Each structure stands twice: as C-alpha cells, then as structure tokens.
Amino acid sequence: MLLSLAQSALPIGISGIEKRFGAVSILSDLSLDVAAGEFLTLLGPSGSGKTTLLMILAGFVRANAGSIKVGGEEIITMPPHKRNIGMVFQNYALFPHMNVFHNIAFPLKQRRVSTAETAERVERALDLVQLKGLGERRVDQLSGGQRQRVALARAIVFEPRIVLMDEPLSALDKGLREHMQIELRNLHRRLGMTTVYVTHDQREAITMSDRVAVMNAGRIEQIDQPEILYARPKTKFVAGFIGESSFIPVECRNGGVWHEGNKLRMTDPMPSSGRHLMVVRPEKLRLIAGEQTDDINALPATVGDVIYQGDSFVCYAALKDGRQVILRDYCRSDVLARLPAPGEPIMLGIDAQDVVLVADQ
C-alpha cells in the first residue's frame, strides 16, 4: 500500500495577505485559492515575494494581515510545528547528525508513532522515492539527487495535509533536474497531496503544474493552467517571463487593431482603444510566400541573422519599423531547403488565432 494522502488532501484559501519588512512592502493584498490535491506553482523572479508567501504558509514568517484557511480552518497564527504541513527546503535541510532513516523517522518520532510502525512507514517512503536500502547511510554520503529524495520522503512520510516545496531542484544539474521534475510530478499524481511549489524556472513551472501563479513585485499577475498562461498571457510581464516573446506595438482604433497601416486579423475580442503590444512567440511565426489572408497576418521583414541550433534554427528579422522579431522552426528538410539568408526580404506569417494583445505599460 502506498501512503494515502489523497483522502487527506485539503484546499488552501489564502486571502488578503499583507507583508511588510519595515517600510518595504513584500506582499500586498494577496489572495489565492488552491484546490484540494492541486499542484500549484508560484513562479516569479527573485524578490517577487514567492518565497515569503511560502514561508508564511509554513509559519516561519508572520504576515501583517491576511488569512490562511486549510480545509476551512484558520492557521495564520498557528505555530509551525502544529500546522502539519510538509516542506522540502531549497538546500534540503537534512539533519547532518542523523542518518537517512532517522531523518525520515523524525516527523514520526515527534508524533509518537510506535517503533514498528515507524520502521514500516520509513521503509515505504524510501521505496517511494527509490532509495530502498539506503536507510543506514549518513547524509554526507549521499549525492545531491539522493538528498533531494530523502528530503521529499521526510516531507511526506507523516502524510501531511499540504506539501510545500521551495525551489527543491535548483541545486541539481540540468539532466537530473529534468528527471526529478517528472518524478515529482508522478509522485504527486500517485499521492494526490495539495502541493505549493516555488520556482523561478518557467520551464519547470510549466512542466509540473496544474496551475501556475506568476508573481511580480508582491502581487499575482496571472494565475492559470500552463497552456493558457503560455498561449494567452494577460500582461506584458507574464508574456516576457514565460517563454520567449517579441513585442510589436499596435494601435486600436475604429473597431480594429492596426499595425503599420495593416488591419490585423484576430480571434480574441478586440480591446476598445489605446496602444497595445502584440505578443509574438518565435514558434508562432512562419515564413509565408503570399499576402495577408483572412486567417493569416503577414508582416514584411528583413532577415538579420540565422542561427543553426541542430534541431532547430532561429532567425532574427527586422520589421519595417526596425523592431526585431524572432522566428524559430525545426530543421525539417523542407524547411532547411528554403532557409532564409541574411539581408533577404521575407514575409512572416502569424495566424489570427495566435494574435495576443497585452496592454503597453
């Protein structure tokens, strides 16, 4: 039998969180609902307040105002050791004076679980994170990936209501990090614990999460499923932080969106008026031969640089107004056959349904 967290997974209701350090506001009126069993990621640059929010959830940092309800119960003033929330720390925070077994048994010992049951549950947790038989190892005899797994096992062995993770993969090298992302994801699917994950790595957030909350300067800019977040960013910050983007200024007037005298075709509802930016993702652009049609917007441009990257190529092109956009495509032989040359005038196409506008701040 696996650890059964699914029944005990609880929703988290965060509302009106305020946090100031002196005169500096770290979080302002932050509200967020996490569904039971959801994997939610707080994504943002350093200083955006994501770690502070996690610390407030765990009880290590006291907020100035706000409410945190776990399954309806207010926990904002509850001391950390009574919250029953598992946490994986950035540097793992394993206890160096205990071996792997005692590290994982620690939360059970605090809960006065019997010796026999402790041994059984630690064994199961070790099995779950694929460290069977390593119980007697000292912490300093483990590799980074193994420490990561021990920290994870320790955070879930006591079947907490919620699991928090603070950039748990940032210390691992790239290959191992990507492997652990998938492993964490699968573990979450199996155990179904409500998880709040903090990272500044947008790819990690998109790979792992049910929903991603993009944070900037103490506020949530947008919270959505990864696909929506990527395809329909609501602000310039989100569009710039997640994935690569070029921004093309457009103007909304007379019931249309105009770029350089061309009326853009788009499927999204048009903003009423004012200056906006069109978010252009490198893979949404393609080279087209002809003129603008009903479904495709055509942007004339001049090729600047073409960079071959093995599996794909990147083409930097300048629009008429000199603004640079980026086009990326995979190196299929038909694409390679007509690779543009620097200086060549080209026509870039973007589908009407891929036209996304954000306010120009």
Added chain:
Amino acid sequence: MSLASVSLDHAGRPDGALNTDALRADARREARGLFALLSPGLLLVFAVIIVPIGWLFWLSLFDESGQLSAANYARFFEQASYIKTFVTTFKVAFVVTGACVLFGYPLAYMLSQLPRRAAGVCLIFVILPFWTSVLVRTYAWLVILQRKGLVNTWLMDIGVIGQPLPLANNFAGVVIGMTHIMLPFLVLPLYASMKTIDVDCLRAGMNLGASPAATFRQIFFPLSLPGLASGVVIVFVLCLGFFVTPALMGGGKVIMWAMRMEQTTSLYSNWGAGAALGVVLLAVTLALLGLFHWLLGARATGVWSER
C-alpha cells in the same frame, strides 16, 4: 644496435619518449622548491618547540647533584603534596570548565540568535576583557570578592548575610577568577560553530512537528556539540597549566601544578624537579587530548578544522 635493447613502456613507446624523464625531474624540482619554502617554518618550530621540550625532558632526568636518576619522577608517587597538587589542579580545571559551560553555552546561544549587528556589539563585550591583562582582571576580582569587597559589603548592607562570605583567597575565588578569564575561550569556538548551524534545519525540525524546545534538544544542541567540545578542550587544557589567577586568588591555599613548578624552580632552584613537573603536565595534557579525540571524534580537537 638491436631493437631488443630498447625497453618499451606500456604504450609500446621507447623509454624516455614523450619527456617522461624531464617531467619526473620537473616534479622533483617542484618538490624541492616547496620544501625550501617550508624550511624557515620548520626551523622555527624546531628551534622554539622541539629543542626546548627536548631540553626540558633532558633536565628532568638529572637529580640535584647532577646524577642521572629517576628521582624527579619517583617523587610524584612518594610525596603526598605532589599528589594533592595534582588532584587540586584537576579539581579546579573540572569546576572551571563546568562553570564555563554553564555560563558560556547560553551566552553563545544568545549571541548566535541575535541579529548580526547586535551580536557584533555583544561579542565586543566578550572579547574586550580578553584583551585586558590577566593580572589586572585578577586584582579586580580580588577587590570585588575580598572580605570587605564590593560583594560582601553590598550583601551585608541589604541584610542578606551577617558575616562576610569567604569568596577570595580560597577555592571559590580561584574558580570565579578563572571562569571569567576562560569564558571567551569557550564562547568563541562555540559561537562560531553555532553560527554554522543551518537555520533551515531548525525550520525543518519545527515543520516536521517538533516544538521549539524539542527542536533545540534534538537538532540545535547535537549540532552545537562539536563546537562545545572544542571549547571544553581548550578551557580544560588551559586550566591545567594556569598560574596567575590561582596564585593571587588562592591565598596560598590552592596550589596548582604551575605554581608548584614556579616554587620548585625559583624557590628551591631544583631545575630537574621543575622540568619533571613540566614533562608530566605535558604528557597528561597530550593524553587528555588523545582521550577527547577518541571520545568526541576528530572535530573536537581540531578547533577550526572541517568547517
């Protein structure tokens, strides 16, 4: 010339190919160069440590008439006063070390928990007396603790005691004075080791369900033990050879090892016996360090090592 006379290395190349000899010579040259750089230090160690200790040992083997004998060492077993001094020395060292732990641990803990700037200010108060002469501090304690000193006058004024407490010129005075002097030697390594304890480890403890007290007991305290052990070893070993404070505060009633040495050499001019005392103290100290090392692991005796 036949091919057979050329020896081949494992890659099948003739010996001496690809600069093997030159590289080996280069390695030897580098080793010689490094040793030359090291030699002033080695000479200094030899001149100021090895030679005097050897001389001390040599001196201890001759009796007063200049005859080679074991009399200086036999005296330790024959004369009760030697044994008494030995016991007193260890008693003082134990009590002072205990008192230092009692006062030093909470102090170091407080320093480690204070914000950086406040800890810096408080550390100055720990280190400042450290820079003051031991003699000055000991006389200051004498003034404070003597029969008509500050403490006794004050306690009698507020009516807590009728008779002055015997605080100076006895065992208590020696312990108070020495604890004050030894405290920084315990606090500094302990503070340094406490500062290296990862805050996240303590947070993890609480996160996993341990109350603040349980987190201290199960995580902070065990992790501070190597620093505590370093401090204890330093204080204990320094106590064994301490002279000024017991000489002044003991009122002649508390005779420690170093005072015995001073008496033997300057009062009785018996250099052989004094040297023997020194050799025994050195041997006991080394044995103790060995014992601590064995009990507490390598971290305790190598004060600043590892971390």
